Amino acid sequence: MGKIYNILSTALLPEAALMALSEQPIHYDVIPFIDTEISVSKEVELFIQNLAQQKSIVLFTSAQAVEAVKSCFNTTVPDWQICCISGATKNSVASLFGTEKIIASANDALDLLQEMEKIAPQRIVFFCGNKRLSTLPDALINRGFQLEECEVYQTKLKVLKIEKQYDAILFFSPSGVESFLTKNTIPEKAILFSIGKTTAKILSGKSNNDIIIAAQPEKHILVQTLIEFYKNKEN
Numbered sequence: 280m281g282k283i284y285n286i287l288s289t290a291l292l293p294e295a296a297l298m299a300l301s302e303q304p305i306h307y308d309v310i311p312f313i314d315t316e317i318s319v320s321k322e323v324e325l326f327i328q329n330l331a332q333q334k335s336i337v338l339f340t341s342a343q344a345v346e347a348v349k350s351c352f353n354t355t356v357p358d359w360q361i362c363c364i365s366g367a368t369k370n371s372v373a374s375l376f377g378t379e380k381i382i383a384s385a386n387d388a389l390d391l392l393q394e395m396e397k398i399a400p401q402r403i404v405f406f407c408g409n410k411r412l413s414t415l416p417d418a419l420i421n422r423g424f425q426l427e428e429c430e431v432y433q434t435k436l437k438v439l440k441i442e443k444q445y446d447a448i449l450f451f452s453p454s455g456v457e458s459f460l461t462k463n464t465i466p467e468k469a470i471l472f473s474i475g476k477t478t479a480k481i482l483s484g485k486s487n488n489d490i491i492i493a494a495q496p497e498k499h500i501l502v503q504t505l506i507e508f509y510k511n512k513e514n
Contacts, residue, residue: 284509285443288502289459290451296502303506308445311437312458315408317347318433324351326429330404331357337404339363340388340415344406345371347431362395362403364388366474366496386496387476388415400424410434410454412477438462445469449501453481460485472505474498 286300286307300307319327327348330337337359339345345368356376362383363372369384383394392415400423405416407428419426436458447470450456456478465471465486473479475496482490491508493501 282513284446286447286449286505287441287443287445288449289455290449290498292498292502296499299499299502299506303509305506305509308443310439310441312439312455313452314435314437315341315343316433316435317343317350317431318409319347319351319431323429323431327351327431328353331355334358334360335404336360336362336382336398336401337406338415339368339372339406340391340411341408341432342367342371343408343432344368345375348406349375362391362398364391364475364496366500367498368496388412389476391415392418395419395424396422402427404429406431408432408434412453414477436461447472447505449505450474450478450482451498451501453478456481456485470508472501472508474501 283304283306286305288307288309289312291311292309328351331352339361359376359380360382361372361376361380363369363381365384365386372381383391385391385394402425403419404427407430409430416426416428434454436454438458438461440462444466449472451474465488469488471482471488471490473482473490473492476492479490479492491504493504
C-alpha cells in the first residue's frame with residue numbers, strides 16, 4: 280500500500296489484530312463507543328441456578344451473556360442444548376459447555392433463525408442484554424417458540440464527538456452504531472466495515488457508504504478483511 284489510511288475502530292481489538300494493523304501503512308485509532316458489564320439480579324441468578332438443574336434449550340447472541348451466565352454456576356456445568364451466534368460467542372459457548380452441546384449456530388441472527396427452524400417449537404431461554412434487538416426474538420415467537428428472555432448484562436453507550444476524518448470505520452454492533460451516530464456523522468467517502476449482517480443492516484439504513492462485512496463475526500477477521508481490502512485497492 281502506498282497511501283497511509285486513517286482507520287477508526289469503534290471497539291477494542293485483540294492484540295494480534297493491532298499487531299497486524301501496525302505492520303501496514305495504516306494509522307489507527309481504537310475508541311470504544313460502548314461499555315458492557317455483567318448485571319445479574321439475585322432473582323435472575325436463582326433462575327439460572329434452577330435452570331441449570333434442567334435439560335433446556337438456551338440461546339446466546341453475545342459472549343458477554345455467556346460470561347454472565349457462567350458467573351452464576353456453582354460447580355456443575357448444565358446439560359443444556361445451545362443455539363448461538365458464531366465467532367466469539369460460539370467460542371465462549373464451546374469453551375464452557377463443549378461443542379457437542381451446540382445444536383444451531385450461524386454468523387448472524389437471520390441465518391441462525393433458519394438453523395433454529397429445524398428445531399420443533401418449544402421453550403427457549405434467551406440470555407441477552409438490555410439493548411438486544413427484537414429481530415430474532417420476534418421471529419422465534421412467530422414460529423411458535425415459547426421464548427423466555429433473561430437479561431444478564433448491560434450495554435451502555437459512550438457518546439463521544441470525533442473531530443478527525445477517517446478513510447474507514449469498523450463497527451461491531453448495532454449499539455456501537457447508535458452511539459457513534461449520536462454525536463457524529465459518517466464521512467462521505469469512508470468505507471464501513473461491519474462485524475456481521477445485523478450491524479450492516481443498521482448502517483445501511485443510516486448511510487449510503489460502501490459496507491463490507493466480515494466472512495465470520497470475529498474482530499480479527501474483520502481487521503484482516505480491512506487489510507486485504509486496502510492491499511487489493513493498491514494493486
